[in-house]
Amino acid sequence: MGLSLNHFLVLGALLFCIGLYGALAKRNAIAILMGIEIMLNAVNVTLIGFSFFNTVKPYSTYLTGQIFAIFIITVAAAEAAVALAMIISIYRKRSTVDVGEINLMKW
Amino acid sequence: MDLVTVLFWIIAIILVGSALLVVSMRNIVHSALALVMLFAMAAGIYLLLNAEFIAIVQILIYAGAVAILVLFALMLTRTDSLSTNSNPNNKQWWLAAIISTLVGAAIIFAATFSQYSTAHGGSGAGYGSSACHLPPNNVVYIGQLLYSPTCYSYVLPFEIASLVLLVAIVGAIVIGREE
Numbered sequence: 001m002g003l004s005l006n007h008f009l010v011l012g013a014l015l016f017c018i019g020l021y022g023a024l025a026k027r028n029a030i031a032i033l034m035g036i037e038i039m040l041n042a043v044n045v046t047l048i049g050f051s052f053f054n055t056v057k058p059y060s061t062y063l064t065g066q067i068f069a070i071f072i073i074t075v076a077a078a079e080a081a082v083a084l085a086m087i088i089s090i091y092r093k094r095s096t097v098d099v100g101e102i103n104l105m106k107w
Numbered sequence: 108m109d110l111v112t113v114l115f116w117i118i119a120i121i122l123v124g125s126a127l128l129v130v131s132m133r134n135i136v137h138s139a140l141a142l143v144m145l146f147a148m149a150a151g152i153y154l155l156l157n158a159e160f161i162a163i164v165q166i167l168i169y170a171g172a173v174a175i176l177v178l179f180a181l182m183l184t185r186t187d188s189l190s191t192n193s194n195p196n197n198k199q200w201w202l203a204a205i206i207s208t209l210v211g212a213a214i215i216f217a218a219t220f221s222q223y224s225t226a227h228g229g230s231g232a233g234y235g236s237s238a239c240h241l242p243p244n245n246v247v248y249i250g251q252l253l254y255s256p257t258c259y260s261y262v263l264p265f266e267i268a269s270l271v272l273l274v275a276i277v278g279a280i281v282i283g284r285e286e
Contacts, residue, residue, distance in 0.1 A: 009219070010219065013214035013215045018130055020207040021203050021204055024206065025200035026194065026195075028193065031130075038145065045149060045152055067253070069158070070164065074272065077168050078272055081275050082278050084176055088180060089283055100197060
């Protein structure tokens with residue numbers, strides 16, 4: 001039995017729901033960021049799987065899924081840098097990274 | 108089972124296992140190290156899918172830069188209240204578990220069993236099929252697609268991505284500097 005697109009889609013779905021659990025259930029802000037990174041990697045696995053098993057002619061010749069994955073990696077790196085700078089800035093002012101205690105903007 | 112299938116199952120099991128370790132470890136530094144393992148295994152998945160350039164970029168940016176950035180942020184934000192269990196769950200973790208299980212089950216159902224599934228999509232440019240000839244050098248082809256101003260290319264999104272990176276650099280410096 002060979003590999004099919006469904007293998008990679010199910011793998012991406014498993015990674016996505018694990019990352020979603022990490023982003024929703026954690027109290028440490030950096031752990032939430034790690035969950036978001038797992039979700040972005042799940043989307044990359046799905047997109048590159050679509051790019052590899054593509055049958056539609058123009059998109060398979062132009063590697064659209066891989067180009068999308070490159071832009072996702074770019075935006076994820078920018079997001080990680082800005083988010084970690086925000087977390088360190090909050091830690092300097094409040095001495096905590098627990099998102100339950102960061103309630104300055106909570107109504 | 109051929110070699111590609113065996114490699115896929117090994118890498119996929121380590122990938123999902125390290126993702127579970129990331130969300131379940133008690134010490135958050137161990138979670139970050141499991142995250143490095145996850146990034147490296149995802150690069151292995153990309154290699155199986157003929158995406159050599161993205162595998163290299165994954166190792167460089169994720170396993171190199173982002174992981175080191177996360178570890179630096181962890182070392183700069185040690186707190187006493189989280190010393191015994193530095194990676195705790197919040198009070199609604201059971202709700203998060205239900206929601207993420209439902210979302211994952213919905214995606215798997217949509218991808219495999221529903222009427223919109225791609226049950227016949229496995230015979231495209233996949234293994235052992237010559238329907239689509241990829242160029243032998245993936246890096247050269249992606250470079251042509253990204254930079255070439257004449258043919259079908261992604262020059263404008265590439266420039267916008269570089270602007271996003273510039274704004275992110277300036278923003279990170281402004282937010283993170285000492286007053």
